[in-house]
Amino acid sequence: MGFLDKAKAAAEQAAAKAKEGVEDVQVKRELGQAYGELGKTAFELFESGELSHPGLEEIVTKIRGLNEKAAADDATAPAETETEQADADEPAATST
Numbered sequence: 319m320g321f322l323d324k325a326k327a328a329a330e331q332a333a334a335k336a337k338e339g340v341e342d343v344q345v346k347r348e349l350g351q352a353y354g355e356l357g358k359t360a361f362e363l364f365e366s367g368e369l370s371h372p373g374l375e376e377i378v379t380k381i382r383g384l385n386e387k388a389a390a391d392d393a394t395a396p397a398e399t400e401t402e403q404a405d406a407d408e409p410a411a412t413s414t
Contacts, residue, residue: 363369364378 360369360374361378361381364374
């Protein structure tokens with residue numbers, strides 16, 4: 319087997335490993351999203367009274383507190399003025 323054949327085989331192996339890695343990351347990302355959806359649904363069911371379990375109390379309390387903090391942060395965030403928004407929408411001037 320010549321040098322180029324060996325290099326080609328190594329490149330193909332590297333490509334296959336990279337593809338496997340990408341697939342693994344994709345599966346883990348989808349799994350994380352599914353857990354997130356499950357958690358959100360469980361929280362909503364807990365809040366509506368359709369689901370109850372002592373093991374969920376602590377995390378539900380934590381989520382409530384975080385929701386309250388996020389709402390308070392949103393309420394105290396300064397609003398952009400129309401001038402600031404217009405400036406942000408315009409591209410920056412460049413010197414020539």
